[in-house]
Structures are given as C-alpha cells and as structure tokens.
Amino acid sequence: MKIDVNGQVREVDVPADMPLLWVLRDVLGMTGTKYGCGIAQCGACTVHVDGEAVRSCATGVSEVQGKKVTTIEGLGASGLHPVQRAWIEADVVQCGWCQPGQIMAAAALLKTKPKPSDGDIDEALSGNICRCGTYQRIRAAVHRASDLTAAGERRAEAGAERSEGLVSEMSAAAGAKS
Amino acid sequence: MSARRGPSRRQFLKTSAGLVIGFTVAPKTRLFAFQQPGGAPALPPPNAFLRIGEDDTVTVILAHSEMGQGVWTTLPMLVAEELECDWAKIRVENAPAAPAYGHTAYGAQMTGGSTSTWSELDRYRQVGAMAREMLIAAAAAEWKVDRESCRAEKGFVVSGDRRASYGSLAKSAAQQTPPASVALKDRKDWKIVGKPTRRLDSASKVAGKATFGMDVRVPGMKVAQIERSPVFGGRVKSFKADKAKAVPGVRAVVEVPSGIAVVADHFWAARLGRQALEIEWDLGPGASLDTGKTLEEYRARLGAEGLKAKAAGDVGPALAKASKRVDAEYAFPYLAHAAMEPLNATAVVGPDGVDVWAGTQFQSGDQAAAAKIAGVAPEKVRLHTTFLGGGFGRRANPANDFVAEAVQVAKASGMPVKVVWTREDDMHGGYYRPMWAHKVSAGLGADGRPVAWKQTIVGQSIMEGTPFAMMIKEGIDETSVEGVVDSPYIEAIPHHHVGLHSPKSPVPVLWWRSVGHTHTAFVMETMVDELAAAAGQDPLAYRRRLLQKAPRHLGVLELAAARAGWGTPAPAGRFRGLAVHSSFGSYVAQVAEVSVEKGKVRVHRVVCAIDCGICVNPAGVTAQMESAIVFGLSAALYGAITLKDGRVQQSNFDDYLVLRLDEMPKVEVHIVSSSEKAGGAGEPGTPPIAPAVANAVFAATGKRLRNLPLKLA
Known part of the structure; x- marks a missing residue:
C-alpha cells in the first residue's frame, strides 16, 4: 500500500x-x-x-x-509554522505530549478561519485534551498565530526576532534534544 | 575563538576530558568520593553536571526528570546565574542513573514532592560557580595575570583588554584543581534567577522532535502489550497462545508476573495478538471489590476515633460545651493520574548489562528493580531518562511496575522490547490516589471562633508495603494527614483531636499531584467556610481572624481576595468562593468565580496568589499554578475511579472525564515577592481549587457539597 x-x-x-x-x-x-x-x-x-x-x-x-x-x-514548509512559533512565544508547552495534536488542530482551524473567535477555538480544540492544563495559553497562542499568519511570513519572521531571546531559545532547545 | 587551533572532532571524542570540564559522568572514584560521609559537606563534582564545549556550548546535565514542570529550564538558570555564561549557549541533557545524581534531600535519584528547584538551589549554583572559578584560573594562568584581575562575563573571561571565550578555555580549565569552596552571589546581584524565563524545551516539543519514552526506537526493537489480570491481585492460571502467535507480526508470547505479553513488530500486531489470547485467571479476593461497599465500610469506621495523629486539650467536653456545633462527613474517590502519554518503557537485556529507556520519576528504584530482574549489578543497568509525557506521581512508583515489566518481557523473549500500555491499561493499572472518608465535628464559642475540632480520617496508606514504609511513625502515615496536622486553623483551636484509620486493600495506591493535600485541603477549607456561615461572618473576615499567627497564609489570602474583588459584586449570575492552603513549602490562595446552571457548575475565573519564598522562575511558577488549577478542577468536577466486581469501571477519556478547553476558566496568577526559603511549585496550586469552587457553589446555591467530584443532585 x-x-x-x-x-x-x-x-x-x-x-x-x-x-x-x-x-x-x-x-x-x-x-x-x-x-x-x-x-x-x-x-x-x-x-x-x-x-x-x-x-x-x-x-x-x-x-x-x-x-x-x-x-x-x-507542518512547517520551511522551518517552524506560525502556529509553532506562536506556541513558543506564548510558552505553551509543559510535558508536551499533547502539543503536536493541539498544533495540528490549531493549524487546520486557521486555514478555514484565519481570524477565529474564542468560540471558534473552543469548538475546534475542545477535542484535544491537555492534562498539564495549558488551555489558556493555547487560546492565546492561536490568536497570536492568527496575527503571525495575517502579517505574512516575512513580517512574522521579523516579529520572532524582535521577541527577545526567542530565536536563541529556539536554537538552544533544538540542540537540546533528549 | 575560531582562530584558536583545536583538536579535530575525532580527537575530541578520544580525549574528551581535554575539551570539557571533565566527563559527562565522572570516573567512578570521583563519584563515590563525593558520596563519602564525614567532614564538611563536599561540593558537587562539576564534571557530572556541566560540560563546556569548544564551541562555547554549556551543557547542563539534569538530575531531575522533565515532566512538564520546567526543570529543563529552572536548573540551567541556577547554573547560568553563577557561571555567567551566555543563556543562548545552554544545552540540556538528562543524567544517567548514578549515585552522583541523588536527590539532595531524599538521597535516591528521583523527581517528586515539588522539590526539584529548592533542593537544587545550592548544588546547581555551586556547579556553575566552580566551573566559573576554574575558567578564571585557566585564563589567569594562560595570561600570567593575577586571578583577581579576571572576571567572568556572558561566556567570556575578561582581564583588562584580554578576553577569552569559555570554549577556548575549557581544555585548560579542566586541568585546574576544582576549588574547595565557592562563594555564591548575593541575591541582589542575581541576573537570571528570579526573572521570568521561557522554556528551553519548547522548540523540540512543538516540532514533534522531543523524545519521550514511547518515541524510543532501538535496533531490532519489538513492541509488546501485556494482558493483565482484570482484577487487582489476580494471577494467570493457564493460557493458550496458538491463536495469538498466528497473528501476522506477532513474534513471541511470554508469561511475566503481571500477565501474558504479546511481542510483535508493532503496536497494532501486538494488540491483535493480545485479543487472540486465551487466558484463564485465578482472580483471588480482588474479584469482590466494590468501591460503593468500601465507602460504606469507611463511613462506618468514622465512628471510632482511630490512631491519634494530633491532639490537644480535651475535645469531648469542649464540643459538648460549645455554643454551636457543626458536623460533616466527606468522601473522595480513587483517582487515576491519566498522564497524556500512557505508561511505557523499553528494555534491552544484553550480555554486558541492561539498557532501559523510560520517562521515569524514579531512576534509583527503577535501576535497582531492573538489575534484580536481569540478575546483574545495578551499575550494569544503563537507565536512559527521556522526556515524560506527564508524571503527576504515577511515574515514581516504588513498585517500579512499568519499568520492571519491560525488563521482564525483554528477558523472557530475548528481544529488545518496548512495552506500551494502552490508555485502558493505564486507566485500569491501579496506583491511584486512595479513596478517603473524613468526619469533622467542630464547636464554636460565643464569638463564633472554633473552640473544639474533632476529625477522623479513613483511607489507605500510600507508604505501607513500600520501601518508604519507614516513614510511617507509630502507625501514622504522614501523607494521610498532611494538611490537617499542620493546619494553622487546628493550631489555633485549643481542643482538637485528629484520628486516622489506614485500612488495607488490594487496590494499589500512590501519590497523586499534591498527595494528602488533595483531600485534606478540601475538608479544612470547606469546613472553615461552613463555620464562617454558622458564625454569620464573611468567609474572608472569618479566616483573617483565625490566621493571625499564619502571616504567609494571610498574605496570599489577602492578595488573592483583593485581586479578585472580594467584597465587590461579582458579575451577574456568578458567585465567589475562596480557599487558602499550604503544601510543599509554599502558600496558595485562590478565589473561584462560578455559575451554576441546570445543575452544572461552571468555573469562569480563578484568581491565584502564591508565596513560594524565593522564586527562581516566575514564568514557570505561573505556568504551574495554571496547570495545578486545571488538574484540580478535573478532579473536582469529574474525577472518579470506581470498582464493581473487582473491575475498574472507567477505561478511557470518554468515561474518565477531564477538563477540556471550552471549560477553561480565566486564570490570573500573582506571586508574592519573598526572600523566604524557596518552596515547591508543581503541586501547591492543586489543593485550594476544589474547596474554592465548592465554597462558591455554596454561595451560589446554599448547598454544601462534601463529596468529590462535586455533584448537585
């Protein structure tokens, strides 16, 4: 197959x-x-x-x-997808096990609803459980990802660099794979 | 320092001691030297905790497991504070299981009890300071200058106009004698500790690249599932494996102490093989377990006062003389941890020892268990800790269940094996938060203050029958009564008696995020709320009077109440309840804002104040409060494991409900600025939420809910 x-x-x-x-x-x-x-x-x-x-x-x-x-x-055609970047900015993850699923659900939502309301987010992501309780940050990160996406890839990258320490944190953590 | 001629990568590997500050794991002699008792407390061996690469990377080796609580970030912050390195150059690795990584308070290598940060506050800072001193010494020697003229600055040693990166100095620093003592910075000089710092494990986790236990793949590895007894304590009487072995992809069927393991090419073949097993069980007495009946037995025992856990004055006459009396009974169900990553472990039993990969909170115990099963010395078990997809206590099991099984299956099958639990296996697997029943009789004086308090508690000990049983003193497992015997309310009541019954049961029990406080805080904080109502006083004002000698309780209570707008009208249809509780060295107060519609409780907002003493990472503490509140809300609104005919009646997230995103309240966290001894952060946010919500439900409905999960009949 x-x-x-x-x-x-x-x-x-x-x-x-x-x-x-x-x-x-x-x-x-x-x-x-x-x-x-x-x-x-x-x-x-x-x-x-x-x-x-x-x-x-x-x-x-x-x-x-x-x-x-x-x-x-x-998910990210080249580097991290805006949803993944927003997740890092909002410091969403804790244990991290559920987060790939949360991110995939959020990315699918943003494709159909680029400017989702809290209600849209609730509806799209309530099927994704997080036992660490990161829901509040997930909500915030979906809105942030919406902004990043709307601002376009180029501006989004500049935004990420402006967020102090974000880029270095990303590279640090990427090298810190267990 | 690219101009500096360094050895090739190959040489680096051959002579790693030359380029790093020691080895990742020091030679055994040094490890054990560190462990030797007597004399002044030895400084930690920096080479076991820290490695500086020629490329200026600073690798921090974690003695604690990252399960979401953030040690992957907080412990490096401690090192970086003293090392004066560039935060962007920090890398993190899990430590192997070895004596050097023993818990500074517990001895054993483990993660739990909200202790990681405070117990490592000195050790990880000392490691950073020692490495800094060795780098400075190396630079001073190379430049032939006085050490005093050198300073460390963001990854460089600087003296006058000379400047060398840590990477360029690493080799010569390794030749320096480690200092016998180091002075740690004054708190006022901290640049990293105390500053909100984003997590270092985000990028790998959001990319799906972080390796959790279940993500481990080793050459030739098979995947196994185990069919375990349908009731606790059951044993295999006989089994037939022919049909299971006929399933394509099934490679072996072996018996292990917990059941029959099907070893296959992948999870799906193992599952199909497992379904084809024919097993006859000897179920034993566990088959009659019924939690409804158990609760009746517990309630019956509340009539007898039990073993004394704490007492003062003469509670009987004081109750009789009280001008008002309130009696209440409480019940709490078994709870599953239900971490998002179901339990699993991978084992390879080879000629020169055993390799185990596991997301574990208890390296020392798991290593010893694996060694015993394989018949090798503990140091022949190489335990590789991965990220944990949640722990909440379940992955620190004194019975070592999920790790032991993996080694048993690998040994019996002769294959490298990853044993994966299904969600149903995980839910049925026991090691729950115990069931509890409480009874409180309280008497009030004419001024409304409590003068007598009699409390009886019934529930299984989590320490009994484990290597931690020596912590049971005169029949009292401290974790059964914590939150009561140390309650400032009880301290302020002249006549009190707290009694404990510790019945035994075949249901395995364990610590669950915030342990005894999960039930004791609920009883204390809802009962005090009842007493306030009986005295006709505002719940905040009433607590204020009782907590006069508990300034840190009072501090968080006032802060949370003020930020929540206590005393001002809540939004239409919403009602507030509050609770304050101390656990794991920290103090937390929460105000919950709820509405009740058609018998359903909805929590809209939670205002949380925490005093955790010195706070290493405020961003992490905030996240842990949010997390602990959600964890506690799931238990308050939904959590219950019940048994009938010995069978656990819940199996998955469709019948063991947990909070979902559309039910998430707005959570606001306020951290008290404090220079008190650092306390814990992972657990203390859980205990106050259930009573805060129950008290808000009382405000909304006038109904006192004394059982969890909260149900408005």
Whole structure:
C-alpha cells in the first residue's frame, strides 16, 4: 500500500485497517504524532488529511490512500509554522505530549478561519485534551498565530526576532534534544 | 575563538576530558568520593553536571526528570546565574542513573514532592560557580595575570583588554584543581534567577522532535502489550497462545508476573495478538471489590476515633460545651493520574548489562528493580531518562511496575522490547490516589471562633508495603494527614483531636499531584467556610481572624481576595468562593468565580496568589499554578475511579472525564515577592481549587457539597 506523508510517497506492508497512527509511529518511525487514547477522544494523534484535522488513531491506513497526509514533522514548509512559533512565544508547552495534536488542530482551524473567535477555538480544540492544563495559553497562542499568519511570513519572521531571546531559545532547545 | 587551533572532532571524542570540564559522568572514584560521609559537606563534582564545549556550548546535565514542570529550564538558570555564561549557549541533557545524581534531600535519584528547584538551589549554583572559578584560573594562568584581575562575563573571561571565550578555555580549565569552596552571589546581584524565563524545551516539543519514552526506537526493537489480570491481585492460571502467535507480526508470547505479553513488530500486531489470547485467571479476593461497599465500610469506621495523629486539650467536653456545633462527613474517590502519554518503557537485556529507556520519576528504584530482574549489578543497568509525557506521581512508583515489566518481557523473549500500555491499561493499572472518608465535628464559642475540632480520617496508606514504609511513625502515615496536622486553623483551636484509620486493600495506591493535600485541603477549607456561615461572618473576615499567627497564609489570602474583588459584586449570575492552603513549602490562595446552571457548575475565573519564598522562575511558577488549577478542577468536577466486581469501571477519556478547553476558566496568577526559603511549585496550586469552587457553589446555591467530584443532585 502506498501513502503520501508530508509530500513523500511511502510504501507500507500493513493490514488495511491498521490505524494511520501506528503506521506513522511504528512502521515509518515518525513519532511526532502521539498516542493518547486510541478512540478519538483526546486529539493527541491529530494529523491533516487533505488539509483537514483527522484523528489518526481512528483512521484506517487504507482510508488515506490517494490523499495527502501531513504530520507535525511536515507542518512547517520551511522551518517552524506560525502556529509553532506562536506556541513558543506564548510558552505553551509543559510535558508536551499533547502539543503536536493541539498544533495540528490549531493549524487546520486557521486555514478555514484565519481570524477565529474564542468560540471558534473552543469548538475546534475542545477535542484535544491537555492534562498539564495549558488551555489558556493555547487560546492565546492561536490568536497570536492568527496575527503571525495575517502579517505574512516575512513580517512574522521579523516579529520572532524582535521577541527577545526567542530565536536563541529556539536554537538552544533544538540542540537540546533528549 | 575560531582562530584558536583545536583538536579535530575525532580527537575530541578520544580525549574528551581535554575539551570539557571533565566527563559527562565522572570516573567512578570521583563519584563515590563525593558520596563519602564525614567532614564538611563536599561540593558537587562539576564534571557530572556541566560540560563546556569548544564551541562555547554549556551543557547542563539534569538530575531531575522533565515532566512538564520546567526543570529543563529552572536548573540551567541556577547554573547560568553563577557561571555567567551566555543563556543562548545552554544545552540540556538528562543524567544517567548514578549515585552522583541523588536527590539532595531524599538521597535516591528521583523527581517528586515539588522539590526539584529548592533542593537544587545550592548544588546547581555551586556547579556553575566552580566551573566559573576554574575558567578564571585557566585564563589567569594562560595570561600570567593575577586571578583577581579576571572576571567572568556572558561566556567570556575578561582581564583588562584580554578576553577569552569559555570554549577556548575549557581544555585548560579542566586541568585546574576544582576549588574547595565557592562563594555564591548575593541575591541582589542575581541576573537570571528570579526573572521570568521561557522554556528551553519548547522548540523540540512543538516540532514533534522531543523524545519521550514511547518515541524510543532501538535496533531490532519489538513492541509488546501485556494482558493483565482484570482484577487487582489476580494471577494467570493457564493460557493458550496458538491463536495469538498466528497473528501476522506477532513474534513471541511470554508469561511475566503481571500477565501474558504479546511481542510483535508493532503496536497494532501486538494488540491483535493480545485479543487472540486465551487466558484463564485465578482472580483471588480482588474479584469482590466494590468501591460503593468500601465507602460504606469507611463511613462506618468514622465512628471510632482511630490512631491519634494530633491532639490537644480535651475535645469531648469542649464540643459538648460549645455554643454551636457543626458536623460533616466527606468522601473522595480513587483517582487515576491519566498522564497524556500512557505508561511505557523499553528494555534491552544484553550480555554486558541492561539498557532501559523510560520517562521515569524514579531512576534509583527503577535501576535497582531492573538489575534484580536481569540478575546483574545495578551499575550494569544503563537507565536512559527521556522526556515524560506527564508524571503527576504515577511515574515514581516504588513498585517500579512499568519499568520492571519491560525488563521482564525483554528477558523472557530475548528481544529488545518496548512495552506500551494502552490508555485502558493505564486507566485500569491501579496506583491511584486512595479513596478517603473524613468526619469533622467542630464547636464554636460565643464569638463564633472554633473552640473544639474533632476529625477522623479513613483511607489507605500510600507508604505501607513500600520501601518508604519507614516513614510511617507509630502507625501514622504522614501523607494521610498532611494538611490537617499542620493546619494553622487546628493550631489555633485549643481542643482538637485528629484520628486516622489506614485500612488495607488490594487496590494499589500512590501519590497523586499534591498527595494528602488533595483531600485534606478540601475538608479544612470547606469546613472553615461552613463555620464562617454558622458564625454569620464573611468567609474572608472569618479566616483573617483565625490566621493571625499564619502571616504567609494571610498574605496570599489577602492578595488573592483583593485581586479578585472580594467584597465587590461579582458579575451577574456568578458567585465567589475562596480557599487558602499550604503544601510543599509554599502558600496558595485562590478565589473561584462560578455559575451554576441546570445543575452544572461552571468555573469562569480563578484568581491565584502564591508565596513560594524565593522564586527562581516566575514564568514557570505561573505556568504551574495554571496547570495545578486545571488538574484540580478535573478532579473536582469529574474525577472518579470506581470498582464493581473487582473491575475498574472507567477505561478511557470518554468515561474518565477531564477538563477540556471550552471549560477553561480565566486564570490570573500573582506571586508574592519573598526572600523566604524557596518552596515547591508543581503541586501547591492543586489543593485550594476544589474547596474554592465548592465554597462558591455554596454561595451560589446554599448547598454544601462534601463529596468529590462535586455533584448537585
């Protein structure tokens, strides 16, 4: 079976009903997409299928044949996506396990609603559980990502540099991979 | 310092001691020298905690596990404060399991009890200061100048017009004799500690690149799931694995103490294989467990006063003479930690020892357990700590369950194995916050102040039967009564008696974010609220009178009340409740603003004030307050693990509900500026939220809710 993940066509030899989540994690070795519940209740496994937020734990791999799958690893075309940058600025993450799913859900929302209200954010992200309780910052970061996106990639980058310490923190943390 | 000729990368690896301040892990002799008792307290070996690269990078080695609470950032802040390095050059690594990384207060290498920051306040600063002194000594020797003429400045040693980067000095600094003592900076000179500082682990986590336990992949690794007994204490009587082994991708089926493990190419094959297992269980007495009945038994025991945990005066006659009396009973269910990353661990049992990868809070215990299973010495177990997808206490298990299983399966199957728990396994796996019942009888004097307080507490000890059992003194597990026996309210009541019953049960129990305070703060703070109402006084004014000798309680209470607008009208349809509680060396007050509609409690706003003494990272403390409030709200509004016929009735997030984004209140955090001894931050924000909400529900409805989760019938 062939699936398109982050623009690369991958050949996988797995049962048709195997959830996309486990194909990504255990077969393709792409562990950025997380397992939290296995029954589409927590959103940790959220990926995009043809641009829409989908729970990969409850999506059979055969269902995405002929479609484009985007995971957290492929979200930013070049470097970090505005949502990821906003997440860093707002110091959202704690343990971090749910955050790839939160970010994928937020990025999908911003595609359809570039200027979401708090109500829009609640509706789009209430399927994503965070046990560390970062919800307040998630809300703030989605608004910030909306601003960054609206301001355009160039201005957004300049904005990131203006935020004191942000760029150096990003590079520091990138080098600090466990 | 690119002009400086350095050894090649290969030489660097061969002679790493030359380019860094020591090794990542010091030679064993030095580690144990540090551990030796007697004499003045030894300075830590800087080489175990810090590495400076030729490229000027400063790598801080963490003795504590990052589970969201922010040690990945706070401990480097302590080093950087004294090292005077460039914050942008900081890198962070998890320490291996080794004696050098023992907890400065506990001895064992572990993360818990909201202790990481305060317990490392000196050690990590000393490490930074020692390295700084060695860098200065190296520069002074190279320049042939007086050490006193040199100073450290943002990653450079400077003397007159001479300037050398730390990276360029690292090799010669490593040859310097570590100083026997170092002076730490005065607090007024701090440049990093005390300043809100963003997390260092954000970029890797938002990119999906951070490695958690479940993300570990090692060559030849298989993925296993374990079918465990459906009731606590059950054992496998017999099993048939033929059908499981016939599932494509299943590589082995092995029996381990906790059940039958299916080892497969991936999670999905392991799951299908597991479903095909045929197991006959010897369930044992656990099969009759019923939490409804257990609670009845607990309530029955409230009639007897139990073992004395604290007493003064003569409570019986004082109650009889009181001008007003209030009696109340409380009940709290078992709670699962339900961290977002289900439990897991990876193990490779090889000829020269064992490798274990785990997001663990308890390296020493897990290392010892793995060694015992594999039949090797503890130092032959190389424990690799990863990021933790939440801990909340569940990943610090004295029974070492999830790590032990991985080693057992790897040993039995002869394969490198990652054992992954499903969410259902995690929810059914026990080690819950215990069930509790309380009874309080309080008597008020003519002025409305309490003169007598009799309290009885019933619930399992979390220490009993663990290596921590020596902490049980005269039958009293301190964690069962914390928050009561140290309550300033009780101290101010002349006649009091606190009694404890510690029944045993096959249900495994454990610490859960804020431990005993999860239930004791609720009882104390809702009862005091009841007494205020009985005395016809405002809840804030009443507490003020009782807390005259508790200035730090009073300080946060006044701050939270003022910022919340206590005493001014709440927005239409909303009602306020407050609570104040001290735990883990810190003091937290919260005012909750709630509405009640159609029997549903909604929390709109929480104003939180914390006094944690010296505050290392205000940004981190703020985040921990927000986090602890959400964690406590989930328990207050929804959390309950119940058992019927021995089976846990909740399985996943569809029946063990937790707070979601659309229910998130606006949380405002205020930190008291303080020079008191640093306290904890990870847990102290949880205890006050449930009573603050319950007190607000009383304000809204006139109903006293004394059981959690809060239910308006």
